[in-house]
Amino acid sequence: MLPEPAPSEPPLAPEARRPVILTGDRTTGPLHLGHYVGSLRNRVALQDTHEQFLLLADAQALTDNAHDPEKVRRHVLEVALDYLAVGIDPEKSTLCVQSLLPALAELTMLYLNFVTVARLERNPTVKEEIRARGFERDIPAGFLCYPVAQAADITAFRATVVPVGEDQAPMIEQCNEVVRRINRQAGRDVLPEARALIPNVGRLPGIDGKAKMSKSQGNALALSAAPDEISRAVRQMYTDPNHLRASDPGTVEGNVAFAWLDAFDEDKAELEALKAHYRRGGLGDMAVKRRLEDILQALLAPIRERRARLARDPGYVMAVLKAGTDKARARTQATLEEVRDALGLFRL
Incomplete structure (x- = not known):
């Protein structure tokens, strides 16, 4: 069972707060050693020095898996198990489910008004992913707008550090472009910019020598491998x-x-x-x-x-996700309200 929540404490002064990290994974399959090298072992270390939110990105997983939502739903628990198994401590890091945070969807909708289609198509990460998936011009709109949704995720938590692979750095730059446009429109600094935290070790190649390790390509080794x-x-x-x-x-x-x-x-x-x-x-x-x-x-x-031990107690994993998602819902809703006010949106 989860421990009883600690008594509420007075808010920390801004200079005493720990830097906020947002990171996470799409829930499309079990995590593998590429994830471990690229981010997981960094996350375990950073949870002692940062306020860390781990987003189980099931909504973003639907951008190219809408034909199989059951796979996306099923892997929410699987990815949570991988997080906990590698040493993510729910007392130090907040695990939360993206689709249960409605503020993220509304922020995405607002931010889309500050980004052009041409800019999205120029994003190097998006271009490479479109090529790899063979979309050509038949691109799901949700997939093309992925950088905007990611900007909503990052800014909703007011994250200033985002651990990513080098190939994802253009996504952080596009997020910061959105931040600057919102701040310029508001006439003040409403949202902080974020920096990419890139691991020292580069991308781990697949077993077959291909540059990208992927479970779907059969060249990955799962963290749960026998x-x-x-x-x-x-x-x-x-x-x-x-x-x-x-x-x-x-x-x-x-x-x-x-x-x-x-x-x-x-x-x-x-x-x-x-x-x-x-x-x-x-x-x-x-x-x-x-x-x-x-x-x-x-x-x-x-x-x-x-x-394996955690998998025998799914109630505990669900409790971790519920507690973390409740905390994240409050955090992201507060940011949404601030952005709405900054943009001068109508209120009743």
Whole structure:
């Protein structure tokens, strides 16, 4: 059961408040190691120094999954389980469900009046996603307007820090463009700008060597992966196709096994020695993969066990989501009221 809520305290002075972070994931499938490297382990660390809101973005998931809303609904709990399993603490971070926050939809509608279609189509992240999904000109309107909805999310929580991958940085810039337009229209600073927090480790490549890891492409490793799934994924991992014998010199660059070791191997000195050995020859791919598998098994075993334990108590997970969503509803509604007043909208 959740602990009793703490007694209300007087509000902190602005200079004493912690910076606000908004982050989250679309609820379209279980989270994988790409999510872990790109944001999850950062979130675990940042919850001790920031006021952090984690948005389960089921409404945004519908922008390209409207044909299968059941998948989106089902994965709300699955993503929440992944959050809790990796170490997100509901006493430190607020988990909330996007579709249950009506202020976000109204803010999106208001912000759409401050953005042109041409600007949305120029967004590099949107352009790449449209290409990857093969939409061409048959683009769902909700998908094209995704940057505006994201701006509504970020500003509704008054977030000033948004952890994202480098490919998502244009989304934060477009959010700030909206903020500047709203503030200029209001004649005062109604909303704060946000900065992108980009992790030091770049995007984790898929097992097959493709730049983007995706469950739908079958090249990802889920955080809940069983030991045999981990072993199978590492065995299938793309390495150096020209490294035919252990005695041959091998190439580290573009080698997925080494890219994953860069992300997960904490013994950097030993890893550099391993790379040097591989480059000069005398080190087989299987030796590299065994080291990687040992690291992944040790990393994922406690996450998998915590997740299984939490899954046996869905009432607890639902209580976490309800408490967090209630808190987020109050926060986002307050921002909506301020934006409405700043724009001079009619009141009764």
